[in-house]
Amino acid sequence: MTDAATAPTLGTESALPDKRQVAASFSRAASSYDAVADLQRTVGNTLIERLPCSTAPARWLDLGCGTGYFSRSLASRFPAGEGVALDIAEGMLRRARPQGGASHFVAGDAECLPLRDASVDLIFSSLALQWCEDFSAVVGEAKRVLRPGGVFAFSSLCSGTLQELRDSWQAVDGFAHVNRFRSFGAYQHHCTHSGLQLERLEVEPQVLHFPELRQLTSELKALGAHNLNPGRPGGLTGRARIRALIDAYERFRTPSGLPATYQVVYGVLRKEMT
Numbered sequence: 347m348t349d350a351a352t353a354p355t356l357g358t359e360s361a362l363p364d365k366r367q368v369a370a371s372f373s374r375a376a377s378s379y380d381a382v383a384d385l386q387r388t389v390g391n392t393l394i395e396r397l398p399c400s401t402a403p404a405r406w407l408d409l410g411c412g413t414g415y416f417s418r419s420l421a422s423r424f425p426a427g428e429g430v431a432l433d434i435a436e437g438m439l440r441r442a443r444p445q446g447g448a449s450h451f452v453a454g455d456a457e458c459l460p461l462r463d464a465s466v467d468l469i470f471s472s473l474a475l476q477w478c479e480d481f482s483a484v485v486g487e488a489k490r491v492l493r494p495g496g497v498f499a500f501s502s503l504c505s506g507t508l509q510e511l512r513d514s515w516q517a518v519d520g521f522a523h524v525n526r527f528r529s530f531g532a533y534q535h536h537c538t539h540s541g542l543q544l545e546r547l548e549v550e551p552q553v554l555h556f557p558e559l560r561q562l563t564s565e566l567k568a569l570g571a572h573n574l575n576p577g578r579p580g581g582l583t584g585r586a587r588i589r590a591l592i593d594a595y596e597r598f599r600t601p602s603g604l605p606a607t608y609q610v611v612y613g614v615l616r617k618e619m620t
Contacts, residue, residue, distance in 0.1 A: 368434065368435075369436070371435075372412070372433075372437065373437025374437065376413060379441075383412075383569065385608060386412075386415075387415065388552065389610055390415070393501045394419060397499055398497060402426075402467075403467035405427060406424060406427050406428075406466060406469075407431075407466045408431045411433045411438070411439075411451075412442070412474070413442050414448070416470065417442065421446075421448065429447060429449050430461070431447065432460075434455055436453055456471070456475060457478055457483040457487065463491065464490075465491050466492060467497070468498075469492065469500075471501070471502075472500070472501045485536055485542065486541075488540075489540060489541050489542055489617060493617070495616065495617060495618075496616070499613070500611075501611060503609060503611065504528060504529055504532075504533060504609045505527050505529045505609070506607070506609040507607070508524050508525070508606060511523070511595070514591055517590075519587065530611060533547065533611050542615035542617055542618075546612065546614045554608070555603035555604060557603050557604070562606050
């Protein structure tokens with residue numbers, strides 16, 4: 347685990363995926379997402395357990411709600427509260443609405459929330475904000491819509507995620523086949539300068555294992571999280587390159603299988619009382 351005091355230097359946030367492509371990709375993946383979202387469940391449940399004990403929101407926001415799994419968890423945890431589920435992907439919202447959980451389902455952008463000032467007590471966001479190019483805008487919007495004393499709790503991904511896949515592709519052709527994510531130092535910088543009280547910020551690796559590479563790549567596609575990089579190579583990938591990729595990835599194999607490491611950032615911030 348790495349804490350904020352030992353964060354690396356601030357890194358570039360350029361060349362993150364275009365949000366329109368992100369929305370379209372996750373909309374297409376809405377029907378397959380839940381079947382392969384074990385990591386997302388683990389991380390989101392960890393984030394819920396890291397909410398301050400005093401958290402009892404009259405109104406909460408599930409920011410980047412996806413299919414609504416954690417909207418339903420929040421509704422169960424805070425039955426007296428009113429819930430708002432928001433996502434940029436219309437396909438995800440169509441999947442989430444019939445299952446309930448939140449009182450309102452809203453299409454919107456984390457960088458420009460369609461909510462009034464000081465209108466929510468808790469913003470919960472799990473594994474969504476890595477797709478936002480302007481994280482300073484995200485925390486600025488969180489500060490704006492939170493009521494005094496409100497909590498902004500998020501999990502996200504930082505650089506080093508899927509490094510095994512990135513390194514394997516680098517050995518094959520040098521192109522960017524794996525999504526880029528901002529550095530942990532960038533999260534530290536934006537949270538420290540957010541105007542919110544920083545209660546915790548840390549990065550913890552989560553390592554999944556797969557018997558074969560195709561299981562990993564199929565899961566990424568089913569999640570909607572396959573390569574969304576601007577400037578990514580187009581067209582089909584030839585058999586020879588896939589064979590070379592498989593061979594390159596094999597050097598990472600362990601007794602548990604082929605590892606896929608996710609660098610998960612957890613943050614909890616609070617708006618000061620006035």
